[in-house]
Amino acid sequence: MMDLLKFLTCGSVDDGKSTLIGHMLYDAKLLYTDQRRELELNSRLKSRNGKLDYSLLLDGLMAEREQGITIDVAYRYFSTDARSFIVADAPGHEEYTRNMAVGASFADLAVILVDVARGVQRQTRRHIRICNLMGIRHFVFAINKMDLVHYNKNYFDEVVAEIEKIIAGFQVESSCSIPVSATEGDNITSPSVRMGWYTGKPLLSYLEQVDVSDSRKTEAGFVMPVQRVCRPNSDYRGFQGQIESGSISVSSEVTVLPKGEKARVKAIYRGDTLVETAKAGWPVSISFDREVDVSRGCVLVKDFTGMVSNLFSARLLWMDDEPLIPGKNYLVKLGTKTTPGTVMSVKYKIDINDGTHVPADVIYKNEIADCQISLSERIVMDKFDRCETMGGFILTDRVSNMTSACGVIKHDLRRSDNLVWQETDVDRQMRSAQKGQEPRTLWFTGLSGSGKSALANALEKRLLALGKHTMLLDGDNVRMGLCRNLGFTHQDRIENIRRVAEVSKLMNDAGLIVLTAFISPYAQDRENARAIIGDGFVEIYVSTPLEVCEKRDVKGLYQKARRGEIPNFTGISSSYEPPAKPEIQIDTSKCTLDEAVEEIIKQLGLDV
Amino acid sequence: MCWKGLVQIMCAQSYLDELEAEAIYIMREVAAECEKPVMLYSIGKDSSVMLHLAMKAFYPEKPPFPFLHIDTTWKFHEMIEFRDQKAKELGIEMLVYTNEEGVKQGINPFDHGSAYTDIMKTQALRQALDHYQFTAAFGGGRRDEEKSRAKERVFSFRNENHGWDPKNQRPEMWKLYNTRIRSGESMRVFPLSNWTEKDIWQYILREHIDIVPLYFAKERPMIFRDGNWIMVDDERLKLQEGEEIQQKKVRFRTLGCYPLTGAVESEAETLEEIVKETLGEVTSERTSRVIDYEETGSMERRKREGYF
Numbered sequence: 001m002m003d004l005l006k007f008l009t010c011g012s013v014d015d016g017k018s019t020l021i022g023h024m025l026y027d028a029k030l031l032y033t034d035q036r037r038e039l040e041l042n043s044r045l046k047s048r049n050g051k052l053d054y055s056l057l058l059d060g061l062m063a064e065r066e067q068g069i070t071i072d073v074a075y076r077y078f079s080t081d082a083r084s085f086i087v088a089d090a091p092g093h094e095e096y097t098r099n100m101a102v103g104a105s106f107a108d109l110a111v112i113l114v115d116v117a118r119g120v121q122r123q124t125r126r127h128i129r130i131c132n133l134m135g136i137r138h139f140v141f142a143i144n145k146m147d148l149v150h151y152n153k154n155y156f157d158e159v160v161a162e163i164e165k166i167i168a169g170f171q172v173e174s175s176c177s178i179p180v181s182a183t184e185g186d187n188i189t190s191p192s193v194r195m196g197w198y199t200g201k202p203l204l205s206y207l208e209q210v211d212v213s214d215s216r217k218t219e220a221g222f223v224m225p226v227q228r229v230c231r232p233n234s235d236y237r238g239f240q241g242q243i244e245s246g247s248i249s250v251s252s253e254v255t256v257l258p259k260g261e262k263a264r265v266k267a268i269y270r271g272d273t274l275v276e277t278a279k280a281g282w283p284v285s286i287s288f289d290r291e292v293d294v295s296r297g298c299v300l301v302k303d304f305t306g307m308v309s310n311l312f313s314a315r316l317l318w319m320d321d322e323p324l325i326p327g328k329n330y331l332v333k334l335g336t337k338t339t340p341g342t343v344m345s346v347k348y349k350i351d352i353n354d355g356t357h358v359p360a361d362v363i364y365k366n367e368i369a370d371c372q373i374s375l376s377e378r379i380v381m382d383k384f385d386r387c388e389t390m391g392g393f394i395l396t397d398r399v400s401n402m403t404s405a406c407g408v409i410k411h412d413l414r415r416s417d418n419l420v421w422q423e424t425d426v427d428r429q430m431r432s433a434q435k436g437q438e439p440r441t442l443w444f445t446g447l448s449g450s451g452k453s454a455l456a457n458a459l460e461k462r463l464l465a466l467g468k469h470t471m472l473l474d475g476d477n478v479r480m481g482l483c484r485n486l487g488f489t490h491q492d493r494i495e496n497i498r499r500v501a502e503v504s505k506l507m508n509d510a511g512l513i514v515l516t517a518f519i520s521p522y523a524q525d526r527e528n529a530r531a532i533i534g535d536g537f538v539e540i541y542v543s544t545p546l547e548v549c550e551k552r553d554v555k556g557l558y559q560k561a562r563r564g565e566i567p568n569f570t571g572i573s574s575s576y577e578p579p580a581k582p583e584i585q586i587d588t589s590k591c592t593l594d595e596a597v598e599e600i601i602k603q604l605g606l607d608v
Numbered sequence: 609m610c611w612k613g614l615v616q617i618m619c620a621q622s623y624l625d626e627l628e629a630e631a632i633y634i635m636r637e638v639a640a641e642c643e644k645p646v647m648l649y650s651i652g653k654d655s656s657v658m659l660h661l662a663m664k665a666f667y668p669e670k671p672p673f674p675f676l677h678i679d680t681t682w683k684f685h686e687m688i689e690f691r692d693q694k695a696k697e698l699g700i701e702m703l704v705y706t707n708e709e710g711v712k713q714g715i716n717p718f719d720h721g722s723a724y725t726d727i728m729k730t731q732a733l734r735q736a737l738d739h740y741q742f743t744a745a746f747g748g749g750r751r752d753e754e755k756s757r758a759k760e761r762v763f764s765f766r767n768e769n770h771g772w773d774p775k776n777q778r779p780e781m782w783k784l785y786n787t788r789i790r791s792g793e794s795m796r797v798f799p800l801s802n803w804t805e806k807d808i809w810q811y812i813l814r815e816h817i818d819i820v821p822l823y824f825a826k827e828r829p830m831i832f833r834d835g836n837w838i839m840v841d842d843e844r845l846k847l848q849e850g851e852e853i854q855q856k857k858v859r860f861r862t863l864g865c866y867p868l869t870g871a872v873e874s875e876a877e878t879l880e881e882i883v884k885e886t887l888g889e890v891t892s893e894r895t896s897r898v899i900d901y902e903e904t905g906s907m908e909r910r911k912r913e914g915y916f
Contacts, residue, residue, distance in 0.1 A: 004623045072777060074758045075751045077804045084623050086802060098779045102761075105781040134781075227636040232669040240666070242633050271632070271664035281625070283632040285667065296640050319779050333784050336640070394784045401788040406781040 005207060006086045008103045008136070010127045011113025016144055020113065020182035021087055024204055025078055027189040071096055073103040082208040092123060097130060097352070097366040098319035101406065104134035105392075108212040111140045111203070116155050116179070117148055120162045122353040128170060129352060133317060133368065133408065135388050137173040138212045142203060147181040151194045169355065171385070174210065178203050216386065217280045221303030222246035222254065223390060225335035225380075226296055230285055238269065238285035239294050241336065244389040248286070248302065249277040256292055257299045257380040258308045263288035297337035299380040299390070306382030306390055310375040313410045315350075316343075317368050320397060320404035324363035327494045329528035330404060332375060334393035340531035341375040341395070342498075361491075370410070376534065384408035398527045431511035435469045439508040440604070441501075441533045445520045445579065446542030447571045448557055449549035451588035451596075452517040455542060458597050460515055466606060471507050473500055474517040488568070494525060501529035508536055521576040540600065541582035546571050548589040624811050631658075631799035632665040633783060634762060635746070638797050639665075639672050641787040642744035645797075646737075649675040649702065651687040652863045653819050654748035654800060657808055660817045661799065662746075663698065674701040676736060676745070680728040681706060682717055682865035684841050690820045703740070707732035717867045718846070725868075734770050737794065744787070744795040752804045762801050768792035809883045823882065825859040825874040836870030861886075 011017040076087040088103035092113075104110065110131040114124055128139070141163050149155040160177045167175055178187055179198050186192035187202040200206070223244045230238040248254065253264050268278050269285040278284045286300065294300075318324050324343060332341035349360040349369040363369045384391030395405040432439050442459070444452040456472055463470050479486075483499055486492040497520060504514045520526050530537045549571065550558040561569035568574040584603050586596050601607050638645050647662060649655045662671040677691055695702035707715075710727040717724045737745060751758045761777050763785045778786055789795060800808075812819060829840045831851045838845070840853055845867060847853070858871035859882070876882045 004626055071775060072759045074755075075802065076758065077752045077802070079806075099777075102779050102781060227633070228640040230666060230669045236668055238668070240636055242629060269667060271628070272667040281629055283629045283636075283665070331788070333786070336637075388782065392782045392784065394779075394781055394786060396786055396788055401786070401790065403778045403781075403786045406779065406784070 004084045004086070005109065005210070005212065006088070006107045007109040007111055007140075007207065008088045008090055008100075008107035008131065009111045009113065010090045010100055010103075010131070011092050011115075011142075011144070016115075016182040017092070017111075017113045018089060020111075020142060020144065020180070020188070020203075021076060021089055023182055023185055024188050025076070027185055072099045073106075080204070080208055085207065092127065094123065094126065094352070094366060097126070098317070100127070101130050101134055101317055101319070104131045104136055105406070107131075107136060108214075109138040109140065109207075109210065110136045111142055111207075113142050113144050113182075114159055114163070115145050116143045116159055117145055119159050120166065124163075125166060125355070126353050128166065129350075129355065129368070130317070132170045132172075133315060134406075135384065135392070135408075137171060138210065139167065139172060139175045140203070140206060140210075141175070141177040142182075143177055143179045144182050146179045146186060146192075146195065147184045151179075151181075151186070151192070153195075153197045156198075174212075176200065176206060176210075178206065217245045220245040220387065221305060222248045222252075222301060223304065223306075223382075223387065224248070224284070224286070224300045225337070225389065226294060226298045226300065227336050228296055229294065236287060237291075238267075238287045239298075239300065240283070240285045241300075242283050243278055243280050245280050245387060246302065247277055247279045248300075252302060254286075254300045254302050255304065256294050257301055257304070258378050259293065259298075261292050263290055263292045265289075297335070297379070299335065301380075305386065306380060308378050308380055310378040311372070312381060313347075313370065313372055314393070314407040315368060315370050315410060316363070316395075316405045316407040318363045318365055318405045320400075320402050321365055322397065322400070322402075322404070323365070324369070324405065325491065325494065326361070326371075327491070327498050328524070329398060329498075329531040330395040331398055331531075332373065332393055332395055334379065334381060335389055337379050339375045339377055339379055340398075340534075341373055342528075342532075343395075344372045344374050346371050371407075373407075376532065381409055383411060398531065399524050428509045428511065431509070435511045437468050437511070437513060438536070439511050439513060440536040440538055441504040441508055441514040441516065441529075442538050442540055442600075442604075443520070443526065443529060444515065444517045444540045444542055445526060445582075446544060447546060447549045447576055448519060448569075449552045449554055450542040450544035451593075452519075452542050454593060455586065455588065455596055455600075456515045456517040458593050459600055462597050462601060463513060463606070466601075468513055468606070469511065470513045470515060472515045472517070473504065478503075494528070497525045497529055498532065501532040504529075505533045508533065519570050519576070521570045521574065523577040523579065526579065538584065538604070539579050539582040540584045540586065541579045542588060543578065543585050544588045624807065624814060627803055627807060628661065628664075628811070630802065631661045634785070634797060634799040635662055635665040635671075637783075637785055637787070638744050638746065638795075641785075642795065644740075644742050645673040645744040645746065646703075646740065646742040647671065647673060647675045647746040648733075648748070649677050649691070650748065650863075651677065651683070651691050651820060652748070653808055653812060653823060654750065654803075656817050656819050657803075657811055658746065658748045658800060659694070659698075659700075660815060670698075670700060674703050676703045676705060676740075676742075678729060678732045678736060679704050679706045680724075680732070680865050681711060682728070682844075682867060684820075684822055684839070684863065684866045684869075686822055687820055687863060690818075694818070703736075705732060705736035705739070707735060716844070717865055737770065742794065743789060744797055746797050746799060748800050749796075749798045750803050750805075750808075751798075751801050760798070760801075762798055763787060764796040764798065765789070766794045766796060770794065772796075806883075806886060809879075809886050813879045813883050820863060822860045822863055824878070825857050825876045825881075827855045827857050828871070829853045830856040830858060830871065837873070838869070839866055839871060841866040 009017045009021055071091055074089045078085050088106050090100040090103035112127050143156055143159050156179045179195055180187045180203060186194060189202060189204045191202050224241045226239045227241040230240050250265050250268060253262055255262050266287045266289045268275050270278055270282050326343050326345055329340055329342050332339050346360055347370040348357040349363055349367050351358055352368055382390035391409040393407055394403050397404045444456050446452050453474055460470050460472050478500055483496050486496050500516055507514045560566050561572040570576050584600055588596055707728055715724055715727050749757055761780045765778055830837045831840060831853055837858055859874040859876060860869060860871050876885045
């Protein structure tokens with residue numbers, strides 16, 4: 001038997017969901033007297049006709065009270081003799097879709113309000129879609145405002161028929177429709193005398209008894225993402241995390257993914273107590289019979305059905321004010337692993353109300369889209385339908401730190417059954433060891449005329465003289481070939497930098513020291529490059545002031561730009577975002593070229 | 609015990625297990641991802657539960673962060689004794705911070721009203737967090753305490769002025785907490801978000817957690833002021849006209865600064881009795897905290913300004 005039910009309530013502004021929950025708490029005598037008193041007091045002041053306004057119990061933020069709407073999820077707690085409940089009261093308005101999704105990700109069941117007079121609305125479909133996307137498989141439809149249709153069964157039946165048609169298209173395990181009146185209290189906590197034709201349970205009784213247990217958690221193999229490594233002393237090394245599915249016992253053999261090493265369980269702590277066997281949902285600390293390389297983000301498994309991959313197809317809910325642009329790099333957090341990743345392409349967006357597929361290149365806030373995502377390394381994952389923890393993820397913007405999107409994995413694009421990555425025989429480390437150098441990408445950034453190219457050229461010569469293996473990438477050799485098909489639009493510019501970064505990474509893998517000289521005016525693009533290239537990325541900011549650059553004007557470009565002949569010229573009609581923390585900064589107006597080169601060599605530690 | 613009663617107790621326990629697992633998960637995430645975390649310790653029952661959970665979460669290691677108590681200098685004496693004894697017994701690092709400027713100016717709860725809370729609590733906390741440059745601070749706040757808390761995320765982002773922007777909270781999906789911040793910004797983390805007052809008491813009972821003796825009913829020197837029973841904890845409490853000290857058998861449902869904390873008359877001398885009393889409780893606990901008994905929205909306003 002289940003003892004805690006986390007459920008979500010959603011409905012649009014006037015559907016009365018706050019009223020419904022408020023009424024349920026009030027009728028079931030689950031309020032403290034001071035809460036009751038405050039409700040009665042506030043109702044007298046604020047409600048439209050002096051009647052009790054149950055919604056005042058739930059709308060918590062000042063802005064919500066002022067506007068009479070729900071903006072963010074509110075959590076309420078109550079328990080009856082049968083069960084403990086946590087209610088996530090979510091906003092229904094399209095503008096606050098992301099907040100509703102927050103509530104949905106938390107809940108096992110959704111109570112969706114439908115106004116019987118208005119029938120199934122666009123937003124009802126949207127609510128089902130978001131709930132389903134976030135993993136809810138159990139639904140209750142509270143067909144509200146029955147009092148306004150004189151408790152007539154025909155109206156109810158019509159709405160129920162419509163609902164049944166809609167949910168046939170979703171993954172739904174249980175569904176129930178209940179005719180209610182939130183303001184009058186019909187079928188909320190006790191059967192309505194005014195709707196004798198309804199033979200089902202009132203809402204609260206249904207919620208007390210509905211079974212939402214997740215068989216996937218107990219039947220699936222053992223999965224535990226490692227949160228942290230616990231090392232109190234040299235004798236103990238434990239891996240701490242929460243068991244997401246299955247169970248594990250002392251002396252069982254487990255596999256550590258992504259690498260695939262195996263070890264036997266030596267001891268299991270549940271909190272501070274030693275146990276023989278541990279089950280799904282428990283926080284544990286597991287130690288092994290031998291030394292294995294395990295760190296945060298690794299996953300301990302037994303009979304695992306998921307995959308190890310760096311390329312997958314996913315459904316995203318975009319939540320950032322900034323739109324999604326394919327090619328931009330984000331941080332992907334899945335389980336306990338955070339990895340840089342890129343949305344490679346958008347297949348289509350899904351109309352949030354009716355589910356149709358619409359072609360799209362850019363995805364805006366509150367839109368849902370199917371995408372392909374590529375990660376900078378192979379990680380452990382599973383389909384969301386099989387395991388919520390290994391299949392749900394968020395994307396974080398690397399500059400604003402905003403949680404830009406959440407998503408669910410549909411499938412691995414390689415569809416490879418081979419779980420463990422075969423390391424190639426000759427790797428980056430061996431290639432660079434052979435060249436006696438540490439591969440790096442020296443990313444020069446600065447205004448046109450700041451001296452980037454001259455400096456990169458001189459530095460490459462110096463490195464060659466030191467016996468280093470190098471490659472210089474600049475606008476000329478890249479724009480002519482690799483990026484010949486790109487123009488200068490915003491998206492093309494992002495793609496240009498992405499390609500340069502990817503090529504630099506390949507050359508680093510080959511063991512080379514790469515020098516790049518691009519204006520790269522935007523912090524975001526440089527962050528993307530840093531994410532792709534990873535270790536070895538060195539940002540060198542050539543900070544020669546604009547006046548000096550313009551005075552030099554080697555190619556006569558500033559003059560043209562000043563006459564308005566070149567649109568979007570960095571420094572004149574388009575901005576340059578100076579790096580906040582460059583590894584190296586050089587102002588060529590304050591030193592000679594040779595001095596600048598020596599300074600860089602010194603800072604790179606190559607002067608020995 | 610009847611069968612139904614037994615089933616209920618077993619269920620309540622597994623519900624507590626779920627809350628415990630959630631809190632431990634959150635604490636481990638902070639320890640793994642945040643640069644410089646600290647756990648706020650107010651000495652109250654919620655803090656005692658949080659401390660207990662932290663000891664479990666990292667076992668056999670000690671919690672990998674210090675604890676911080678903001679001392680307004682007006683806490684009950686028994687609280688301070690309890691704090692020092694706990695820290696010693698568990699071998700944890702306990703930092704104590706007081707707004708010395710406020711002490712010098714003689715700021716006190718009798719003469720300065722809400723300015724007192726602002727200076728000795730809100731500002732002191734901000735000073736302490738800035739002083740130690742903590743990037744994440746655990747608090748024992750629960751969503752069932754107050755309406756604006758009911759809307760707050762588990763990982764609650766604070767700008768460089770420690771302010772909360774309720775209209776623009778980061779989405780928080782599943783257990784995927786976004787802990788990323790820029791320098792100067794910070795996080796408040798509430799591992800007990802989903803606990804209720806009843807859960808706290810039942811967990812204290814189940815785990816035999818030590819709490820300050822003030823929670824248990826005992827004869828104490830009390831005065832009745834503005835509708836609250838206030839304890840005369842030291843000579844700094846000056847009697848007003850018509851007030852006289854009475855020995856009353858009382859206990860405290862929340863603990864704060866003694867002149868601002870109302871007691872309830874009670875006979876509950878054991879944990880079991882407290883739980884029984886709480887389960888049948890008719891008023892929510894915050895009514896006995898004088899400071900919070902203001903107009904609706906006052907807590908949200910304070911949080912926006914950097915109150916915890």
